[in-house]
Amino acid sequence: MTENISPSRLSSQALPGVERRHRKEQIFRRLGLGAILTSLLFLMFFLALIVARGHGAFLETVILVDYHFDHETLDIDQAVSQNDLANANYRSVIRAAMRELAPEVSGRSARRDLYGILGAGTEYDLRDLIIAQPSLLGTTAGIWTPSSDEFHLFHRNGGDRASRQSTRLSPLQIELYAELDNAGRIKTRFNWTFLSSGDSRDPEQAGVWGAVKGSILTLGICFLLSFGVGTLAAIYLEEFASKNWVMRVLEVNINNLAAVPSITYGLLGLAVFLNFFGLPRSAALVGGLVLFLMTLPTIIISSRVALQAVPPSIREAALAVGASRVQTVFHHVAPLALPGMLTGSIIGMARALGETAPLLMIGMVAFIVDPPSGVLDPSSALPVQVYLWAESPERAFAEKTAGAIMVLLVFLITMNLAAILLRRKFEKRW
């Protein structure tokens, strides 16, 4: 007769303490899962908050206004030149159209309120429209015109009693809102201006394109320089340099540089690139150079790690069949380490993308309306734009700030995605 032994008794007898170890493993797994869930939760919360606040930046409130582009109101002759069109009196066209929209409004300050529901840039929008389509002259055209920022916020908040509590619109403007809304003359549409134009002090005219372009130029220069210099430095240090005390000192210094506060690089850039080399202030070129210095140590370190990960057998095999050391490195080792080097560089770039402190010293924290057309033009960058809008008194900029953060995040995700795709393309497993 055999004794019936339960499995648990068997294991506890056979392997003393196994239950305790299982329990420990369980606890560790749960803690790990908890840590990931917590960080995911915070990330989701952050993203949800930004999207909830910022999605309004991608929308604009427009009002249907019928403009009469007759020569008399525009104050131009029948035979007009391009120059006349640029200097015509669009303000009176707007005012006439608005008076027609609300004929009952009279009195100086009431009229001011009436004109105030349209965006500040309307004049210039109409000017550009007429210059592009002179055939509109002498006709009446109904045009969906962007409203002022306060009007937009009021509409976004629902235009009801609750939003009346917190608006800077005058009682007359609120009345006009109700009237226009009933007549179907108000709608919300996608705000292309936000993506296509430069900075502005009027929230309804402000866009991120100038800042995006500035960031692209700055990071482009930063990437070209830091990838080139960083990988070459890493290859030399890892594959060619003899391991003596000079190299050890150098190595310690590179590691230290990676931890230097970023504003220090701004000061360095101010002293070297602006004051000594006389490069222009606020230029993307200088921004790129400063960020290059900042990311270089990070890229050298990550590139060296990538080179170390290439198995020594590859080097030995190449040397064994008679390759020189340069051939070994450039034909065999470096291509295998490339995915790792690229990943390291792009992580360095991602850090550079979010920096404002070094840019402050070289004059890139500035109000710049015209998007830069070259690396020597004054330009700002996305994080700078976020910072400037967050400081602005106009309330509608709060929405734009969150919107710009969304654009920054998309930029970041695109860069990381590029890193993953490049790694996939070049990666080799053994």
Next chain:
Amino acid sequence: MGRTHKFVRMLKLVSVAALVSGANQAWAGDEIRIVGSSTVFPFATVVAERFGRTSSFGTPVVESTGSGSGFRLFCSGVGDDTPDATNSSRAIMASEIELCRANGVTDIVEVKIGFDGIVLANSRRAEQFELTTAQIFLALAKTVPVDGQLVANPFTNWRQISANLPDQEIVVFGPPPTSGTRDSFVELVMETGGQTLGITDGTSLATMREDGRFVEAGENDNLIVQKLNADPDALGIFGFSFLDQNGDKIQGSAINGFDPSFENIADGLYAVSRPLYFYVKRAHLDLTPGLGDYVAEFISDTATGDEGYLSDRGLIPLAGAERAAMVGAVADFRAAAF
């Protein structure tokens, strides 16, 4: 083998692109460059944008560096690589004029553009405060006179300072010492308030309390406004334009009997306001195309007049006569350059 060539090709591409981006570019340095005060920044940028749209010149580039750093850059010399103008929330100091002179910047003109009020505000959900500068001093100074002796500030509730004030804990959010708003607040409120209490020692007049009742809330005035919204028992110190933009949620405290309204600041009745300026180099009128027109736009009726677009943004215009004198001075300044 294909892979290795790809890598070499890529390296070549990188080095060529680096060379091209460094060369081949024209030096673009003829736009108007302005630096200086972060208080004037929101106004100067509006003028710059309008100027860029309506004139044939490019939009001026405006940097927010703070008044002091602005003068350091402005006074660093004459030429393309120095700013054409600097904004300031205070008049230029003798030491700065000296610095300018040492670097060859001899002929500069001062343009006064208007006033900025500094307000002490709280949430509309709470009672409005009516304060005197002496009461503010008692609430916020590090040391205050009690029975003729200077002692560490013992006040924790506004009611302890005066029976007329609300029964509320003293909590005030304000700007850090690096801010121009803080300098002006100390000068206009703390120092005058302390002097009416008979204090003459400069350090006692200028030192804010550090026991957590006065909270340095950072340079961002929007943040202070948000904090006031969340905490009806707190007060905050910031520029008038932020009160103007958030008038539905917060209210300014009356100081020495006057509300911080647009009219009261313009008439000089509200005590806590300061003039704003910008400074221009005469030598740059010839050097930088459009600079004279920019100055003229800034001082024009449509910008800084009584109903100008800057008054919509919270800038308090100069009184009629002073403005007329300023317009005349600018006209003389422009005429003398040619």
